[in-house]
Amino acid sequence: MTTQPSALTKATVNPNPIQQFEKWSQDARATGMAEQDVISMTLATATRYGQPSARIVLLKAFDEEGFVFYTNYDSRKGNELEENARACLLFYWSAVWRQVRIEGAVERVSPEESDQYFQSRPVGSRIGAWASNQSSSIENREMLEERFAEFGARFGENIPRPPHWGGYRVKPTMIEFWQGQENRLHDRLRYTLQDDGTWAIERLAP
Numbered sequence: 032m033t034t035q036p037s038a039l040t041k042a043t044v045n046p047n048p049i050q051q052f053e054k055w056s057q058d059a060r061a062t063g064m065a066e067q068d069v070i071s072m073t074l075a076t077a078t079r080y081g082q083p084s085a086r087i088v089l090l091k092a093f094d095e096e097g098f099v100f101y102t103n104y105d106s107r108k109g110n111e112l113e114e115n116a117r118a119c120l121l122f123y124w125s126a127v128w129r130q131v132r133i134e135g136a137v138e139r140v141s142p143e144e145s146d147q148y149f150q151s152r153p154v155g156s157r158i159g160a161w162a163s164n165q166s167s168s169i170e171n172r173e174m175l176e177e178r179f180a181e182f183g184a185r186f187g188e189n190i191p192r193p194p195h196w197g198g199y200r201v202k203p204t205m206i207e208f209w210q211g212q213e214n215r216l217h218d219r220l221r222y223t224l225q226d227d228g229t230w231a232i233e234r235l236a237p
Contacts, residue, residue, distance in 0.1 A: 039218035048206040048222040062126040076111040097200040103165035128211035135203040145197035
């Protein structure tokens, strides 16, 4: 059931948008939302020519440095991020009538960070990272299943991280918090990163 939250104002938000995001994500969890729904986010990328694309990925970590997700570096999103290393993230939590937009530059996380996360994944997911040439054309599902079986037989449970798989970090320069209100008079507060590392907050018309 959707509940309407209280008003969002400059006086009530945390001056640090990362801490504000942490609070809002915890508020979403407190409603009973599944963790998968809390960490699901739309990732929008674009080619060097400006052709956009978007898909749902999962947030795996965040801190003052940025927001981290993992993927195949040779996928469409990976190729677009290599061409144009900027992205937008969007979270929507319907149970609390809130969304968060994040824009910023993108960089790969360290190999050590990718290795650590990869080894935390289920065995099947680790084998799948080897079996799937993500975003490439394949003849049928049987081919994919054959590759999965081949890599499973090769590695067993001692599965190294593929060199084409790892994490990206979106380093935010803008974070907008949107809170739904009646009569479409929604609250929107935008944090913009300043040259001195502080965040400026301004209210936007809905």
